[in-house]
Amino acid sequence: MTFTTTPVVPAGSLSASVQPSIPSQDGELLLRPWADDDVPVLQRAYEDPLIRRWHMQRVASPAEARERIAAYRRGWEQKRAAHWVITQAAGGEVLGRMALRWMDLQQGRAECAYWVLASARGRGVAPRALTTVADWALDEVGFHRLELVHSDRNEASCRVATKVGFAAEGMRRSAHLHADGWHDMHQHARVQGDA
Template sequence: MTISDPVTDRRVFRPTVLDLGDATLRPWGRALDVPGGVVPALVAASRDPAVARWSPLGGTGPVVPETYLDRCEERWAAGTAASFAVLDAADGSLCGNVYLGWTDREDGVAMIGYWLVAAARGRGLASRAATAVTRWAVEHADVRRVELYHAVANADSCRVAERAGFPYEGTLRGSYTYGGGVYVDEHLHARLASDPFPD
């Protein structure tokens, strides 16, 4: 017999599509429709210098797109993480990614991350996508707090965090390695479900 937990039963990420007007956020998976195919699009994104430097997608070795897509599908199916491909509304091309996953599901704490390919940068897309995913998580999965971490040297990500309504909370020393084997300091930004969303 399975015992139901009313708290964690509410805290489930269900696949959905979010519309930003000029971009659409769709769940990652092998069936995702991207011009030229989802696997080549992921490989190309992993070769973008900024993505390779700051994102776990670049990691410490070559990207295995099929493994990445399978992991996204498994986490969606389990309701434990939401990985969205950010697609251009006009041509369906891959612009980037927004990920949100539980760090403490029972307490309602999740973590968000994002990346964009070079062609999609400079139009506020990362902050708008992060805001949309955060709002969706608060409204539909009972997320109480969302944390955002980025390397101190990643000034672009810091600006995205601030525009998306994630105030700076402090610096974590030697907290993460971005594929280079050296642990770097990170900024912690976070927002609560009760915080007002940016316009």
């Protein structure tokens, strides 16, 4: 298919290199690609009741965790997604996950997704990690628009999105099926040039 516009993110600009590790502005966090050694922590994360509540997928075994990590790698290679482990820069403690999903390089658009382990909640991990990936995607890679959606019942994610400058754009009614039924989803976005 031929487009009438050139790609916002030039072809090859991501897949021509290995997925980067990205430090936070304060130097306290590091977003790094998932590794095979992360299988146990990934499986344990999806045992957390809060992560299970807001995420529709499960990781029920080491084999599923290995496959998920392999899928994360394929996402980068195929320029469809980028998934990082959020770690403490000093010592490498795993704190959570950050992702750019459904990357559309032609339009320069992607969706942000994240979770934070129970042991790291309340320490500002999610806002700092989201700021890190958004600044990298918009300023360094050249994405034009980053989206973030969350259940209207997930007030913590709404606070994170707002704090990081993702403007509220409205509600997508009955948009995602969770274990407890259909949820309305808040839509947020940050675009190039937003303060």
